[in-house]
Amino acid sequence: MGRAPCCEKMGMKRGPWTPEEDQILINYIHLYGHSNWRALPKHAGLLRCGKSCRLRWINYLRPDIKRGNFTPQEEETIINLHESLGNRWSAIAAKLPGRTDNEIKNVWHTHLKKRVNKKQNNGGDTKDINGINETSQTTTHDEDKESMIVETTSPQQFSSSITTFDISNNHIMSYEDISALVDESFWSDFVSVDNSNHHKEKKLEEDWEVLLDRNIKRNSYNNSELYDDDMEFWFELFTSNRRIEEFSDIPEC
DNA sequence: AACATGGTCAACCGCTAGTTA
DNA sequence: ATAACTAGCGGTTGACCATGT
Numbered sequence: 493m494g495r496a497p498c499c500e501k502m503g504m505k506r507g508p509w510t511p512e513e514d515q516i517l518i519n520y521i522h523l524y525g526h527s528n529w530r531a532l533p534k535h536a537g538l539l540r541c542g543k544s545c546r547l548r549w550i551n552y553l554r555p556d557i558k559r560g561n562f563t564p565q566e567e568e569t570i571i572n573l574h575e576s577l578g579n580r581w582s583a584i585a586a587k588l589p590g591r592t593d594n595e596i597k598n599v600w601h602t603h604l605k606k607r608v609n610k611k612q613n614n615g616g617d618t619k620d621i622n623g624i625n626e627t628s629q630t631t632t633h634d635e636d637k638e639s640m641i642v643e644t645t646s647p648q649q650f651s652s653s654i655t656t657f658d659i660s661n662n663h664i665m666s667y668e669d670i671s672a673l674v675d676e677s678f679w680s681d682f683v684s685v686d687n688s689n690h691h692k693e694k695k696l697e698e699d700w701e702v703l704l705d706r707n708i709k710r711n712s713y714n715n716s717e718l719y720d721d722d723m724e725f726w727f728e729l730f731t732s733n734r735r736i737e738e739f740s741d742i743p744e745c
Numbered sequence: 746a747a748c749a750t751g752g753t754c755a756a757c758c759g760c761t762a763g764t765t766a
Numbered sequence: 767a768t769a770a771c772t773a774g775c776g777g778t779t780g781a782c783c784a785t786g787t
Contacts, residue, residue, distance in 0.1 A: 507781090508781085528772080529772075529773070530771085530772065530773090542772085542773090543773090543774095546773075546774080550774095579776065579777090580775090580776085581775075581776065582774075582775060582776085593774095593775075593776080594776095597776075597777085
């Protein structure tokens with residue numbers, strides 16, 4: 493078991509991903525999959541290391557990612573699972589479909605750990621998992637509501653640090669527009685099963701309809717339901733885009 | 746208005762486990 | 767058996783943003 497050689501730093505780009513890089517990665521994975529992360533960036537033409545590509549895909553670009561607010565139920569689940577599993581974030585994430593270990597880790601460190609510590613200081617006996625369940629259900633309701641309000645109004649909640657694209661602009665969707673949408677709330681809000689924010693849902697639905705009308709030929713799509721085959725859908729979407737031509741000569745891995 | 750502080754989250758780093766030759 | 771290699775995991779960092787002073 494040797495240690496993996498470090499990524500080739502020379503020429504490798506680091507830092508936030510651009511919409512263009514996201515698009516390249518998405519297109520490549522839809523076409524060829526990700527059987528070999530290390531070779532992927534080279535074949536895809538990305539100046540990133542395989543690790544970075546993998547992380548970006550898993551934590552952000554995967555179509556089944558559910559982004560946005562954690563529901564109180566999800567938070568309770570995390571607290572309970574953390575009580576029994578500890579910092580095994582991937583194991584916890586496995587119990588929360590659509591949530592990533594990174595996201596869960598972040599929400600634990602920023603919200604839930606404090607909440608649990610606070611309960612412990614208030615005399616809660618956290619040794620007993622059932623005990624913390626009961627305590628949480630009976631005493632954290634207001635806190636949950638408060639945290640949800642804060643999260644909902646946070647401008648960072650549905651945007652990456654890369655772009656500041658306003659999807660309310662009702663203009664013609666160019667490739668760059670689609671990239672910006674994909675880069676921000678697009679996947680999550682669109683794929684999300686928990687659509688509790690009706691206003692946002694409505695707006696996204698309208699934006700999505702514009703996107704469909706102007707960029708693809710698919711006519712009957714209902715935003716309230718998940719598309720049956722995500723991969724096929726995105727493949728169609730991206731192959732309908734002019735940029736896909738750039739990948740037509742990529743050799744198979 | 747300007748600065749300080751704290752919160753949030755995407756991304757990176759270093760390590761381990763698993764696989765292959 | 768073992769060395770080389772990759773994927774995946776958890777800890778940490780740093781940039782960005784909001785809020786407080």
